[in-house]
Amino acid sequence: MRKILSILAVATIGISSSSSVIACQYMDKNYTVPEINNDLYTTVFHQQNPTQGMLNDIQGGFFDEETQEWHVYFLQNSDGLFDKYGYNHGKGGSVWYHATTKDWINWENHGPGVPKTIKNYNDQASGTFFEDVDNLFGLDPNYIKGQGKARTKIAVTTNYNGKGNQDIMMFYSIDGGYTFDIVKDELILENPNRGKNENFRDPYFFYDKEKELFVMYIARGEFYDVYSSKTPTEGYKKVGSIDVRYPMLECSNLFQMNVKDENGKATGEKKWVLIYGGNGNHGDGKDNLSGGTYYSTGTLDENDVFIPDSKESVKRLDFGPDYYAAKFMTKSVENTNIDSLITTGWMSNWAYTYQVPNDGRFGYMSLARNIELRENNNDYTMHTDFVDFWSENKSQGSVKTLSTSEGSFKTNEKILESNSLKGKSFKMNISLKDLSNFKDTLKLTIGDDNYKIEAKLDFVKNKITVNRKLQDKLVRGNKEFTKNRVYSADLSSLKTGEIEIYLDKTTLEFKFPDGSVYSMLKFPDNVSQEDIEVTSNSQIDMNFKYYQIG
Structure with a gap:
């Protein structure tokens, strides 16, 4: 989602939007790296950047049934040294950082999962974490059909190649998500509109079992383009576009939710929900609530393109200014027939990310929330409850x-x-x-x-x-x-x-x-x-x- 920062910076401090490293007109020439200040900036029950540098977009992850823990990934740049103007005195580029938790307040940090550089590809930005339990990619050498699940974990990323180009890349792991290698040496999907629309990022990736199609929703700024293919790593063709409120549009997620009534009882109805990052300060019907996370209910057409019930049906998931680039996780490996989702978001805002008080560590993760789609008088709303960590025996670690x-x-x-x-x-x-x-x-x-x-x-x-x-x-x-x-x-x-x-x-x-x-x-x-x-x-x-x- 780096492009939104670029556009914001153009309006405020001036940048070169073609670079993945922001080049501000203004810089603090006297900048020195601050010392870590635990008294002022170290949280007790929130995950935060484990090093100096930047933590931002949440990438999702998976639940390990054997260990009963969640594996979660987020964008992180430990080489970034940002002054109060946002000028980076260090290095750019992101990894997918890997952390695990059993209760969403006690965390074990494992370091980069998807590294910043693999072969000639560097700077891995937002996308989708996909569990390939049926070995659709053919990457688990020990998989035998009918004898258990494949171990393959796929990271579908935005790749900047160190030049600011936004293209789609894939990486895989067969060791439980701890280390990743490149799926293939070529880009999975290259931006077809370079020079005209550089926005081509944040792929949401899923598999349609009925149609045997691999589908990607890609953020283009004012809209999302939808691509699909019969094979996971090549042959993607554009099959449609989606226009929803509050551009700049980013970080999409798509789930078929089981609808519940206002009391939380199942109704038997199913509804597709598009959840995404947008800017409430812009576009038709702007809410002036700043960047945030929105959702819209609707249906899918024959090409798996989302059709909103109405453009006006878009609602905000969290009304605060510091819940963005959120991801939505479930114990299911599919995005259909979902009763509830667990979500966490990046707690900050591109309008003042680098300007807030800090000790060189930027970025926090919100508390986890459980969300359900509920209906009342034909009005569909996400019901939110914070995941319980405070009750007796809920904590699984030293923080309690x-x-x-x-x-x-x-x-x-x-x-x-x-x-x-x-x-x-x-x-x-x-x-x-x-x-x-x-x-x-x-x-x-x-x-x-x-x-x-x-x-x-x-x-x-x-x-x-x-x-x-x-x-x-x-x-x-x-x-x-x-x-x-x-x-x-x-x-x-x-x-x-x-x-x-x-x-x-x-x-x-x-x-x-x-x-x-x-x-x-x-x-x-x-x-x-x-x-x-x-x-x-x-x-x-x-x-x-x-x-x-x-």
């Missing part, structure tokens, strides 16, 4: 719930201080009672002397407004970082409600009473006390349950 507390509190009360709660890394549920008679705005404030985040829940106008402030102004992207973000939310019909808060060192994730999810970065000073306060002009009964994570 250390203690729990609960109680009641009043408006204008500093919850952490009043209840002698440690803070810094925790989950908190705030229960709201008797909402039927609450006709006012509830303001939730979180912060310290260095930052402040306000979330206003308007139970009359059915709006949620969130903004954040930092003590120091960012040299680039400050307007995008601090702006009010407003979206519609069904609040007035609620009788009771709950606000879920997941606060870590530099990350903050909410689930609001209407079910909407909101993710954002924050930067405390580690000196003054972070706290939470709820204010309103009307009386409301509130309880909390608190989980200290460490």
